[in-house]
Amino acid sequence: MNTLSPLGPNTPRIALIGECMIELQQRADGSLQQSFGGDTLNTAVYLSRAMGDKAQVDYVTALGDDSFSDAMCQIxxxxGxxxxxxxxxxxxxxxLYCIQTDAxxxxxxxxxxxxxxxxxxxxxxAAEPVLAALPDYDVLYFSGITLAxxxxxxRARLIRTLVEARQRDARIVFDNNYRPRLWASVEExxxxxxxxxxxxxxxLLTVDDEQALFGFADCESVFEAYAQFGTPEVVLKRGAETCLIRCEGEAFEVPAQKVDKVxxxxxxGDSFSAAYLAKRLLGGSPAEAAEAGHRLASQVIQCPGALIPKA
Structure with missing residues (x-):
């Protein structure tokens, strides 16, 4: 069992595994704004911004040899x-995906x-050297979308990599991000x-996703289930409601930040996870990390698209 305490004097190496896609944002007049996004990539960007030169943040994915893939890599x-x-x-x-938003x-x-x-x-x-390199990272981050x-x-190869990485004292971070359409069945x-x-x-869990996937009746049921898995730190993201945390037997409840207009x-959720993880790796408490997560998420939801401009 590894805790999310600071990683020591050396610059931590963090690898985030997943998918980035071409993003089309539909505007009110029906036109489309093109950019890029994906859950773990969004987290990687916000994590890199938060950590700065205090960490090495790498992304793990596969792209094509097309101009869109070139542009992704450039961004x-x-x-960083x-x-x-x-x-x-x-x-x-x-x-590719398109975002449509309501009023x-x-x-x-x-x-x-x-x-x-x-x-x-x-x-x-070409994946062999990638898989061989991952266990040497200090933190590995992936999501339910990654699994899908x-x-x-x-997935089988990822699990073998996680086992080896943990044996080398890496921290494993997981965001549940359950998307039913990506799976053949809920059982799978x-x-x-x-x-x-x-x-x-x-x-790092979204309560609605946990209920949709496992049918948990309430938050306490989620915490009990993850205690059975032996997860030492569990964060329940609940949108505009308070964030609930259980860490090494301690419980925390941190209110979200209110915004005038969403x-x-x-x-x-991706930005919350990035800020939370960054604060924990830099020595912050779970409550301080959740405050940082809420603060960044409140900024993100006041802008269109997945990635807001750099401050």
Whole structure:
């Protein structure tokens, strides 16, 4: 069991595993604004901004050899994100999604991702050096979306990597981000989640996703279930409501920050997770980390799209 205490005097190496897609943001007049986004990539960007030169943040994914993939890499590099573990697969393309928001800022996603390059992220010969490098990182971060897009073979290879990384004292961080459309059945998703949860040190959970996937009746049921998995630190994100935390037997409740007008809730949870993780790695308490998470998320939901401009 590893705790999220500061990682010592050396610069920690953090690898986030997942998918970045082409993002289309539908405006009120019906026009589309094109950018890029994806849950773990959003977290990687906000984490890199929060950590600055106090950490090395690398992204792990597979892209194509097209101009959109080129543009993604250029943006990531400008954000200080390392690209050594990004595979470029000839003839392939990244996935695409469109965000539609209602008058209250709530979002609806439309996806085109079945042939995305990331689905072969851990199955190609080029994946071997990537998988070999991951256990040497100090922190590995992935999500429920990561589990879905990797497929059965990719998930199996990820689990072997998590086991080896933990044996080398890496911290494993997981954001549940359950998306039913990415799974053949809820039973398949439950099995995949349960296969990785025994290796997780910090679980960043959205309550609605936990209820949809596992049918938990209330927050206490979630905490009890993750205690059975042996997860030492569990964070329940509840949108505009208070955040609930259990860490090494202690309980915390941290109120969200109120905003006058919600523009777009895209990446609210991803940004919260980034700020929370950054504060914990820099020595902050769980309560301080949740305050940082709420603070960043409150800024993100007042801007359209997943990534807000740098401060």
């Amino acid at each position: 990531w590099r400008s954000e 994100i390392g690209l050594d573990l990004v595979q470029r697969l000839p003839g392939r393309l990244p996935g 209250h800022g709530e979002r609806r996603f439309l996806y085109w991702r079945n042939e995305a390059a990331v689905r072969d992220c851990f199955t190609t010969p 897009v990797l497929g059965m073979q990719g 998703a439950r099995g995949a989640y349960r296969s990785v949860l025994p290796y997780v040190d910090l679980a 523009i777009d809730t895209t990446a609210a």
